[in-house]
Amino acid sequence: MDKFQRISLVHYHEIGLKGHNRSTFEMRLLKNLDALLKPFPVVTIHRISGRLCVFFREGTSFEEANKATDVIAKIPGVARVSCGYKCERVIDEMTEAGIAAMSEADSFASFKVQARRNHTDFPINSMDLNRIVGGNLSDAFPQVAVKMKNPDLTVGLEVVQNAAYVYARSIVGIGGLPVGSSGRVVCLLSSGIDSPVSTWKMARRGAECIGVHFSGRPQTSDTSEYLVDDIAHVLERTGCIARVYVVPLGNYQREIALSCPPELRVVLYRRLMFRVAEALAHRERAGALVTGESLGQVASQTLDNIRCTDAAVHLPVFRPLIGTDKLEIIAEAQRLGSFEISSQDAPDCCTLFMPRNPETHAKLPLVEEAEQAYPISQWVEELVEAAEVHDYACPSYKRRA
Numbered sequence: 001m002d003k004f005q006r007i008s009l010v011h012y013h014e015i016g017l018k019g020h021n022r023s024t025f026e027m028r029l030l031k032n033l034d035a036l037l038k039p040f041p042v043v044t045i046h047r048i049s050g051r052l053c054v055f056f057r058e059g060t061s062f063e064e065a066n067k068a069t070d071v072i073a074k075i076p077g078v079a080r081v082s083c084g085y086k087c088e089r090v091i092d093e094m095t096e097a098g099i100a101a102m103s104e105a106d107s108f109a110s111f112k113v114q115a116r117r118n119h120t121d122f123p124i125n126s127m128d129l130n131r132i133v134g135g136n137l138s139d140a141f142p143q144v145a146v147k148m149k150n151p152d153l154t155v156g157l158e159v160v161q162n163a164a165y166v167y168a169r170s171i172v173g174i175g176g177l178p179v180g181s182s183g184r185v186v187c188l189l190s191s192g193i194d195s196p197v198s199t200w201k202m203a204r205r206g207a208e209c210i211g212v213h214f215s216g217r218p219q220t221s222d223t224s225e226y227l228v229d230d231i232a233h234v235l236e237r238t239g240c241i242a243r244v245y246v247v248p249l250g251n252y253q254r255e256i257a258l259s260c261p262p263e264l265r266v267v268l269y270r271r272l273m274f275r276v277a278e279a280l281a282h283r284e285r286a287g288a289l290v291t292g293e294s295l296g297q298v299a300s301q302t303l304d305n306i307r308c309t310d311a312a313v314h315l316p317v318f319r320p321l322i323g324t325d326k327l328e329i330i331a332e333a334q335r336l337g338s339f340e341i342s343s344q345d346a347p348d349c350c351t352l353f354m355p356r357n358p359e360t361h362a363k364l365p366l367v368e369e370a371e372q373a374y375p376i377s378q379w380v381e382e383l384v385e386a387a388e389v390h391d392y393a394c395p396s397y398k399r400r401a
């Protein structure tokens with residue numbers, strides 16, 4: 001049994017966090033952590049001067065606390081997370097907790113102590129703490145050198161009002177803002193590589209994300225729907241998606257493909273998708289649409305075509321990847337953990353009824369004229385009606401029927 005309680009200290013960026021803003025941010029992050037750490041032996045989470053502290057149950061192993069720490073690092077709003085022990089504000093206790101933390105660290109040949117005193121009611125300042133506790137730890141690990149510049153290991157020591165926290169493991173977090181602190185958006189989510197990344201980016205800026213997936217059903221199989229569900233589960237691990245609407249678009253694409261000038265098909269499909277997404281956004285009270293488009297990547301992603309699709313809706317359309325190239329997007333998809341899933345082939349509404357030479361410079365009047373042939377608003381109503389809802393765990397999201 002460990003003498004000290006295991007903790008994870010959650011650090012966040014404080015820039016721009018002032019007054020009311022700050023406590024809203026902290027409360028949101030605290031609630032998100034609380035919900036996402038349900039599978040772990042967590043007793044409670046508290047705010048302690050500029051940090052959130054996750055307290056683990058007595059008997060929690062190093063492995064369990066570490067696993068929880070790895071999850072915490074990926075939760076939006078977390079700038080850094082440190083895994084260690086809580087102890088009393090007494091030098092001997094801090095030393096002992098430091099020894100415990102260092103004993104669990106991977107091999108290291110040099111170290112230093114980095115102390116931070118949050119309350120001047122503790123008489124020893126941080127410089128002296130570094131020296132005193134550092135000296136004690138050096139005595140306990142005589143084979144290890146003390147090194148101020150670039151040591152292999154940094155032992156963090158944070159003294160707050162009623163306690164001290166000591167850790168030897170500290171990892172960089174994903175950063176950003178806690179999901180639920182910047183409103184709600186509707187993300188067009190295919191099973192491709194790009195749109196999961198664009199959704200993730202919005203979630204990391206604090207947006208609650210609702211996905212909309214258009215499948216080619218009944219003209220294609222439902223493979224893409226399974227892949228999108230797998231992708232949503234990846235996003236769900238860190239609370240980055242609340243629900244996904246699956247909309248079977250196949251028959252409507254077929255109608256368009258039968259009579260529309262072939263080169264305009266893609267623009268018409270996309271305008272229909274945007275309109276359905278906008279209708280769902282109104283239902284969800286979401287403030288914007290989000291896509292995974294990147295300028296010039298494929299035929300539909302030219303400035304002219306983007307303008308033509310945007311003209312179909314009133315909501316702002318965000319494209320977080322517009323200036324990003326494919327290799328960067330792939331690297332992000334790997335970081336998210338969606339790349340493998342997205343690399344599987346699935347026919348969806350994009351592969352269905354594709355023309356040989358899609359228009360790359362669509363002109364709005366011609367597009368609008370071609371659209372006259374179809375009962376678009378009736379289709380939008382039917383498609384919204386036909387949408388299937390899949391829910392995922394997003395702590396801030398208030399579910400609507």
Ligand code: ATP
Binds near residue numbers: 300
């Ligand atoms: P992705 O990798 O995200 O599939 P892409 O490179 O295949 O993108 P497009 O097919 O032109 O590019 O799609 C552009 C964007 O339109 C996607 O990033 C996504 O936001 C949206 N989109 C495309 N297909 C679908 C779909 N079947 N369901 C929902 N949204 C889609």
Ligand code: MG
Binds near residue numbers: 192193
């Ligand atoms: Mg795609």
